Amino acid sequence: MNSLGMWTLFKRETHRFLKVNMQTVAAPALTAILYLIVFRYAMGDRQVPGMDVDYFTFLIPGLAMMSMLQNAFANTSSSIIIGKVMNVHIYLLMAPISAIEMVLAFIAGAVLRAVVVATVFLLVLIPFVDISIHHMGLILIYGVCGSIIMGGMGLIGGMWSDNFDHMSMVSNFIIMPLTFLSGVFYSIEQLPPVWQQVSHFNPFFYLIDGFRHGFLGVGDSDPWLSIGIVVGFAVATVLLCWRLWHIGWRLKE
Amino acid sequence: MSIALRIHELSKCYSNNKLALDSASLTVPEGSFFALLGPNGAGKSTMINIMADTVLPTSGSIQLFGREMFDERLWCKRQMGVVPQEVAFDPFFTPREILKMICGLYGQKPDMKWIEELLDRLELVQHADKTARQLSGGMRRRLLVAQALVHRPRLVILDEPTAGVDVELRKRLWEYMREINANGTTILLTTHYLEEAEELCDHVAIINEGKVIESSRMDELMHNVAGSFLWLRYGDGLSLSAEDEGALSEFLPRIQDGKLCLTLSRIDAQQSSFHQAYEAAKKRFGAPLDAGVCQEDLEDVFLRLTHQGDKQ
Numbered sequence A: 001m002n003s004l005g006m007w008t009l010f011k012r013e014t015h016r017f018l019k020v021n022m023q024t025v026a027a028p029a030l031t032a033i034l035y036l037i038v039f040r041y042a043m044g045d046r047q048v049p050g051m052d053v054d055y056f057t058f059l060i061p062g063l064a065m066m067s068m069l070q071n072a073f074a075n076t077s078s079s080i081i082i083g084k085v086m087n088v089h090i091y092l093l094m095a096p097i098s099a100i101e102m103v104l105a106f107i108a109g110a111v112l113r114a115v116v117v118a119t120v121f122l123l124v125l126i127p128f129v130d131i132s133i134h135h136m137g138l139i140l141i142y143g144v145c146g147s148i149i150m151g152g153m154g155l156i157g158g159m160w161s162d163n164f165d166h167m168s169m170v171s172n173f174i175i176m177p178l179t180f181l182s183g184v185f186y187s188i189e190q191l192p193p194v195w196q197q198v199s200h201f202n203p204f205f206y207l208i209d210g211f212r213h214g215f216l217g218v219g220d221s222d223p224w225l226s227i228g229i230v231v232g233f234a235v236a237t238v239l240l241c242w243r244l245w246h247i248g249w250r251l252k253e
Numbered sequence B: 001m002s003i004a005l006r007i008h009e010l011s012k013c014y015s016n017n018k019l020a021l022d023s024a025s026l027t028v029p030e031g032s033f034f035a036l037l038g039p040n041g042a043g044k045s046t047m048i049n050i051m052a053d054t055v056l057p058t059s060g061s062i063q064l065f066g067r068e069m070f071d072e073r074l075w076c077k078r079q080m081g082v083v084p085q086e087v088a089f090d091p092f093f094t095p096r097e098i099l100k101m102i103c104g105l106y107g108q109k110p111d112m113k114w115i116e117e118l119l120d121r122l123e124l125v126q127h128a129d130k131t132a133r134q135l136s137g138g139m140r141r142r143l144l145v146a147q148a149l150v151h152r153p154r155l156v157i158l159d160e161p162t163a164g165v166d167v168e169l170r171k172r173l174w175e176y177m178r179e180i181n182a183n184g185t186t187i188l189l190t191t192h193y194l195e196e197a198e199e200l201c202d203h204v205a206i207i208n209e210g211k212v213i214e215s216s217r218m219d220e221l222m223h224n225v226a227g228s229f230l231w232l233r234y235g236d237g238l239s240l241s242a243e244d245e246g247a248l249s250e251f252l253p254r255i256q257d258g259k260l261c262l263t264l265s266r267i268d269a270q271q272s273s274f275h276q277a278y279e280a281a282k283k284r285f286g287a288p289l290d291a292g293v294c295q296e297d298l299e300d301v302f303l304r305l306t307h308q309g310d311k312q
Helices: A003-019 A021-043 A055-086 A089-094 A099-125 A136-160 A164-180 A193-199 A203-216 A223-247 B044-052 B073-079 B095-105 B112-121 B137-149 B167-182 B194-200 B218-225 B242-247 B274-285 B298-311
Strands: B003-013 B019-029 B033-037 B059-064 B080-083 B155-159 B186-190 B203-208 B211-217 B228-233 B254-256 B259-264 B290-295
Touching: A003 A021, A003 A055, A003 A099, A003 B095, A021 A055, A021 A099, A055 A089, A055 A099, A055 A136, A055 A164, A055 A203, A089 B044, A089 B095, A099 A136, A099 A223, A136 A164, A136 A203, A136 A223, A203 A223, B003 B044, B003 B186, B019 B033, B019 B044, B019 B059, B019 B186, B019 B203, B033 B044, B033 B167, B033 B194, B044 B059, B044 B080, B044 B155, B044 B186, B073 B080, B080 B137, B095 B112, B095 B137, B112 B137, B137 B155, B137 B167, B155 B167, B167 B186, B167 B194, B194 B298, B203 B218, B203 B298, B211 B218, B211 B298, B218 B298, B228 B274, B242 B274, B254 B298, B259 B274
Parallel strands: B019 B211, B033 B186, B033 B203, B080 B155, B155 B186
Antiparallel strands: B003 B019, B003 B059, B203 B211, B228 B259, B228 B290, B254 B259
């Protein structure tokens, strides 16, 4: 067990995004706030159908979670693809760190970035809006599981990609639609029945719904039942990353 | 004699069906300064990359300091420091930060005294706090060497460490490598500077088309394998046709520096094949303008052995 090696890799991953914090922390928080302003004035005081909350309040947790998911993905995927393009990933392959240690350190870095971005976003909002917290435990479980899943997916996406073009294909054509269509901007009650059914197969739906439940106490599914789904999904993602790193999938010829 | 590295019938076939290593075997004694030589594409880097765990082998085994590398990867990785052929550096960090980080990745607390010594000996002190992006090509090469040494490995593998480094700096780098070697570290080196390899290394292996075709102590190679050759000058524009090559084939004819070179073999203790070679050349090309006999150096041996490989 090389715990110092893991810690070093985690610090490197953290250091990497903190060094360019305007791009990695401030920019995503600003984007989320812009969404909020736009929808605030576009939707007015409209209520979300079937829930006892106004649209603005409904949006805040969803946007926080969406930023978390996208940033967790960006942290691992950019690290791996920059490493591959600049050939520095060989230093990770040569290091005496086992595959599971490697994966856990990468994902921990992604989770930290996700938490930092969401926290900055919420802190900026506090002076202007009243942010209620219904259940902190739910917020943490869904936030952390979501970041683990997306950190892991970023790792896999980075391993699969050979260049920045591949990478942006994954993030624009897979990750963006899944996060956008997961109920950040609407309650799935508002969708036609078929798409309601489809949404139940989108893991991001459970993440955002459960996370929102932690803030508002309302949602489209039972957050306590969905915990099983997201925890299972997080564990499966980590196991898959472990396996892929172990065999050197698309990293070693 | 204890063994640092034993490679046994290592093969690698890439996905494009290129056979880069063909049952290559090699033994590197502990404490040696070992030159691994071969023409471009011979399989040197593939062999090194398999040891570094950046390329997967197709078959074969490797023992490092007595342990099976593919069974005890993590232990083996700690014993090795590899300078890769391609310059690779982390753009987010400075040389000092990179060296501390590499220590951490190897599970060691950074030994600042050693890091400062490395920066000093590799002439990077003044640049230690620039980002790696701001370093010149030569500095980046030296940083790679420091990265390979910082966790104090028992075996250092240098894959073309001096490509693009100027003569003065190269000399100082070799001097430092010699010191490291004198302190007990085994060094495996690939280089295209054969003169330097002959001077530095005490062991040598020659690899061609994925096979190790010669491996011995440097002095034994020079004593047993290096022979002499006859050179003949015929003015400008001499070239060998297939017919010429056929007629002179027993002397492994080649053109070097515009001169025809023929390898001489020993007929008995007193006599070499000088006379036969000279007459054969005269028969095809006439009397030369000038001629002489030279002792082969490592470069000649290398060219001859790898040339023979091509012929077969």
